[in-house]
Amino acid sequence: MRLHRNLVFATIDSLHLIFNENKQADKVLKNTLKRDKRWGSRDRSFIAETTYDIVRWKRLYAEIAEVKEPFDRANLFRLFAVWATLNGIKIPDWPQFEHTPTRRIKGKFDELSKIRKYRESIPDWLDKLGEAELGKKWTTEIAALNQLADVVLRVNPLKASVKQVQAELLDAEIETETIPGFPYALKLKERANVFITDAFKKGWFEVQDASSQKVAEILSPEPGMRIIDACAGAGGKSLHIASLMENKGQVIALDIYGNKLKELKRRARRNGIHNIETRLIDTTKVIKKLKGSADKVLIDAPCTGLGVLKRNPDAKWKLQPEFLEKIKNTQQKLLVSYSKMVKTGGQLVYATCSILPSENSEQVATFLSSAAGNDFSLVQEEKIFPSKSGFDGFYIALLQHN
Numbered sequence: 001m002r003l004h005r006n007l008v009f010a011t012i013d014s015l016h017l018i019f020n021e022n023k024q025a026d027k028v029l030k031n032t033l034k035r036d037k038r039w040g041s042r043d044r045s046f047i048a049e050t051t052y053d054i055v056r057w058k059r060l061y062a063e064i065a066e067v068k069e070p071f072d073r074a075n076l077f078r079l080f081a082v083w084a085t086l087n088g089i090k091i092p093d094w095p096q097f098e099h100t101p102t103r104r105i106k107g108k109f110d111e112l113s114k115i116r117k118y119r120e121s122i123p124d125w126l127d128k129l130g131e132a133e134l135g136k137k138w139t140t141e142i143a144a145l146n147q148l149a150d151v152v153l154r155v156n157p158l159k160a161s162v163k164q165v166q167a168e169l170l171d172a173e174i175e176t177e178t179i180p181g182f183p184y185a186l187k188l189k190e191r192a193n194v195f196i197t198d199a200f201k202k203g204w205f206e207v208q209d210a211s212s213q214k215v216a217e218i219l220s221p222e223p224g225m226r227i228i229d230a231c232a233g234a235g236g237k238s239l240h241i242a243s244l245m246e247n248k249g250q251v252i253a254l255d256i257y258g259n260k261l262k263e264l265k266r267r268a269r270r271n272g273i274h275n276i277e278t279r280l281i282d283t284t285k286v287i288k289k290l291k292g293s294a295d296k297v298l299i300d301a302p303c304t305g306l307g308v309l310k311r312n313p314d315a316k317w318k319l320q321p322e323f324l325e326k327i328k329n330t331q332q333k334l335l336v337s338y339s340k341m342v343k344t345g346g347q348l349v350y351a352t353c354s355i356l357p358s359e360n361s362e363q364v365a366t367f368l369s370s371a372a373g374n375d376f377s378l379v380q381e382e383k384i385f386p387s388k389s390g391f392d393g394f395y396i397a398l399l400q401h402n
């Protein structure tokens with residue numbers, strides 16, 4: 001592979017914004033990729049995939065390159081040189097790459113790969129936390145979380161069948177395959193930008209990881225029910241729930257951010273869904289009004305996102321130990337407060353995209369032993385680990401209101 005100057009420069013610029021200006025990787029790349037209209041899909045993939053790779057392996061590469069944050073431009077080129085060398089790409093004779101010690105890079109890689117926190121490229125605190133919470137399992141899970149994520153679609157049965165979506169995408173030269181056990185899922189055989197396809201614009205599918213598709217399945221919504229999605233965000237799960245309800249009944253989508261709910265409405269229109277009502281939680285009254293009113297409530301709780309590091313590797317660097325403590329507090333509060341919206345005989349699903357027991361089963365156990373959880377009992381608990389599933393890490397608990 002021959003390296004092109006403007007693509008490498010665009011990658012370096014993106015890394016500067018992510019590492020030194022604390023910008024979110026997906027947002028940075030969205031902007032970078034707008035920079036040159038002449039870039040084709042291969043050029044775009046190069047920038048995006050290389051940037052994500054260097055973000056994923058930041059600690060390991062920085063250790064090999066012997067550079068420390070904040071990275072100046074020369075340091076960023078050194079990180080890039082490590083990436084290129086380890087990927088068998090010839091370093092061009094540009095001034096930025098003068099004196100790249102190719103041989104030493106490979107030697108240091110072998111040496112550092114013996115130590116988990118370098119091999120898996122994670123901060124010390126996170127490595128300690130993972131081991132304290134998951135024991136030996138941590139080694140396999142963090143390795144799985146460093147693999148590139150598959151692109152998985154969820155077919156919208158209100159608009160198309162799985163076969164129809166497969167055929168239409170094939171016409172656009174995008175090959176997909178079904179995933180056993182996931183009735184609406186299609187996995188892309190190769191990465192592609194599905195957002196520009198007609199099938200996407202017609203609302204035939206959404207991009208949603210297979211593990212995430214389990215949440216609505218376990219909630220098992222039925223047409224005619226009243227379901228509250230209490231942390232709906234931009235509606236990944238709300239859309240799934242509404243489609244399973246065949247547009248009959250009511251989904252009330254709540255969140256504390258109005259812009260996310262606005263995006264949810266836009267997505268619902270594209271999906272041909274008209275039974276979702278959004279409500280902004282701007283006072284505690286919003287929740288009080290819904291007391292005892294729902295057949296089912298979903299709490300897709302805010303969390304560390306440690307189960308989705310595959311698709312969000314910069315979380316390794318942005319997460320802080322204090323955030324974990326704060327978010328655990330919020331999770332328990334949400335369980336206590338939002339469970340009140342479930343009617344007697346109804347059900348509650350608590351889900352996170354984390355693999356830490358302290359955000360998952362321990363939260364549910366604390367809730368069940370509290371006064372608020374007294375009337376609830378645990379029916380089903382799914383701990384989805386990326387090493388086993390091959391998809392994102394998730395936790396899903398189904399509770400019955402007796």
Ligand SMILES: C[S@@+](CC[C@H](N)C(=O)[O-])C[C@H]1O[C@@H](n2cnc3c(N)ncnc32)[C@H](O)[C@@H]1O
Pocket residue numbers: 230231232233234235236237238254255256257260281300301302303334
């Ligand atoms: C894991 S995300 C939800 C993802 C969304 N359900 C989906 O499937 O696309 C958690 C959401 O909880 C929201 N949130 C944070 N604090 C909240 C609170 N106190 N009440 C309700 N939602 C909250 C966040 O804004 C975020 O959208």
